[in-house]
Amino acid sequence: MFTEACRKTQRQFLLPGLLSLLLLPATLFAGMQPLADEDMSSVSGAGIAMAFEDFRWMVKPTSYFEQVGAAPAIGATWQRGDLRWYGVNISGAGPGGSHFNEYVGGFGTACDASLLSCPRGGVIPYFSAHDNPYLLRAFSPLGRSFTGAQLNLDPNNPDKSIYEFLAPTQQDDYTMSFWGEIKVDNDPNEILKSQTIIRGNASGSAFRLFQFTEPGNETFAILYHSRLQGDFRFSVSHELGGADAQGTPPRFNDREGMYFRNVDAYIPLGQLYYQALTLDAVGVDGNFELKVPKLPNNSAVWGDFYALRTGDLAGYETARRALSGNFSGNNAGLKNYDVSHGYSHWGDWYPNCRNVTGNLATGCLATGGTRNAYNATNDGVYFSRCGGTPACGNVNAYARRMTAYNVESGAKTFAYYGANPHGIPITGSGAAAQVVTADVNLGDSRIHGLLINHLRFVSCMGSATC
């Protein structure tokens, strides 16, 4: 939509500028032909597609970016914290890779990047294929404003436009990794080095910028719908020893760490155009707030947001059916349920209900998936001890359940690890019962039907009260 002022401005500046280009020596533009006005009027910009094949982005393991800390204002509970992220890379998840311990003439100890023991891989064949690229574009999608009005009903006469950066709908798994340092109190003797490896992809993610539609708050708005699938590993053990000198990349142990396997997550922050992440200053001390404002109490808006099944007034049945993916029946609003409600799954086995006696009985089983063994390393959340020579000792897993509480004396009665139908080997008995193992699997997890009504983070820097 061009206003008269816009047209005037264009005449004042754009056209003279373009015309001036024409006066430059032709040798500067060898191979280019001038466009006539008629040609220019038929050009419309929609976006930029980015196709990356055989792609890798890698920096030297000694390269970093840093969050520099400062002494806190509130005394001895906390200290200054400096965080560094070194050697960030996005690379392949196939065979062929290297560790962070680069040396003169080499990339570091060789390893297999198809395993979570290896932080850096080769190229990514189809990071974003030519027929499924990353896309940066201006667009005018349908949506609902903060006041409940529908926007962009007429695609030929849009009310509002946005900028969006879209990930491919499908992409190869890749490795994203870095190694880091946590430095406490600016003390070189209080540094913890760690390695983070993510192997998967973020296909389907969307990042959008638009003008917020809340009356009186038409500010810069961000929407981010994050989709992640893959595996995650965090570790701290070094393979070759040596001092923890700041800035020196270690060769991390192949085995040790905390793992999240088979992660599938969707976290929506904001909804077009009625809910968004906004920024603002707070006070005069340099503090800020980042918030998703409260939803308006407007039935058209929250009708879209909640996306309840027709006839479901309380909301429970919509949530229960969505859990099992059962959207049969009246689905007028349900197409938006999966957009406004997030989830995060780590693994694939979850009981669907529990009967009154507390046991998982027929008809109450988990839907699909595999219940993890106590030492499984292919699914869910687990910890592994370090390997190599000398290897770390096995882990002593221990848990107990309180079965009775004596109110008069405060004494508690417990049940412990014991004979179980899953064949988990127990060492010791009674209160001393443990499971001794090199790998401890904590099981699978899911957070489903996540709806963020509102959130706000406000910094308290420089203030003793928060």
Added chain:
Amino acid sequence: MLIRILLRGLMFSLLCWHFPAQAALPVADAVELPIIGVPGLDMMADEDLGDVTGQALFWSDRIGGNSLTGSITGTGCGAGAENGCSPTAFTFYRMGMDGKLELNMNISKFQLGCGGVNDALNYGVGCDIDIDYLSLMGRTGDRPAGYGNPASNAGVDSSAVLTRPYIELAIKNDNTSTLREVAGIKIGAAFVDGAMSIGRTYGFNERNMENFNAGYTNSNVGSGDNNSPPPNGAGHCNPGAPFGNYQLTCHSGINSFSGFLGTELSAALPVRARVNVAGIMIGLSGTGCVGRLTNPSGVGCAGGYSNSPLYLDLEGTRLNSLLLTHAEVDFNGTGLASIMDAIYAQLYADLRVLHFATLQSGDFFISFQRERVAYPSAGKTPLWSQVPAGNPQWDACGVGAGRPARCNSAYSSTTNTGWWMNVPVAKLRDINPPEINFGDLTLGEALSLLGAPGLRVNNARFDLLTTKNCYGGASAVFC
């Protein structure tokens, strides 16, 4: 000059296309644009840059093994050793943000730690933490905001507040890089203030869709009126049932919980029964009072009732119910009750009947670990010293002599392997349901009231409510 003109033109074209209102502002004539062509920006001199200081948002801390009061490691860490007990002296690294997070959200299914090593805790539920229909919101007193008022939007308009959130790593063998291991991770805050609404309640004869089971019987003490199955039988709700499985079927919510709950409990339970004494039915009616009540006289607990707080330290992995024994309950009433000053009761409650929890705690966290870990408390000082001044009834550590031993430790209650939630201050106060009619009791059942451990009651009707956390009419509860 040429570039300046061209870039200015391109910039305005883009503005006109997407933000026509802004582009229409009369800027161009008045401003001599810099080479980068962005109106309204001026170059900063070095002196100006020198005046700019960035404030650090992140803090950190390192807490060495055995460095805090109350640490217990190695062979001292056997059964019965509580706070501060870790088999190995871990080093803890914290990274926190100097800020405050306010949050309101709903989660329809919250399951952590399903399967895995804690299946060795033998039969029962499959997850460390398993909660249906969880809402996080603000609070009013000891209740979620808007509690008890179906038409109120106070819940959805409120927020739970986490002050200075942080992540903490438990590191084993921190001094030897080749043996160094991550043993656990904790996500906490210096202070949490808010409430959770949990689960779902059903109406008469409605089928429980989360916990359907057929074929169980409803056995319990006494005959109790309204304790008969609803028309459609097992799996269907009878909210009028004073106790038992037909009452339990009206609830879904916490299927299992792993963690520590520093709970303050208070209740005024009106009860009625008839005792069969040699064939003669003698009435018994009164109110059992326990804990610190906000208005004791208003709920039948007058006449010298002590109104002292009752604190319960509840902990464990994969809890699905609570059994409180040896509970001495003040009893005010008529008939046989008139000669009873106090009775003893055993209260068994499936966790699904609990529909809210308020959080007002300085050491709230959720963690997962591969072995037992005693994390340092948020304040790193003995827990009794973290009780807010002038508020001795804050929790069990606020009282003077007689407080639990754990209050002398700077460590939180020791976690188990698996997922764990630490809630040092959880208020479950002023439970006051309608009259519980036990029906006809035998003499033996009545006599059990007079001595510990007491008469056992399963799944008594507490009438705890869920809280609406959505906009919409009075029927809209969860979204």
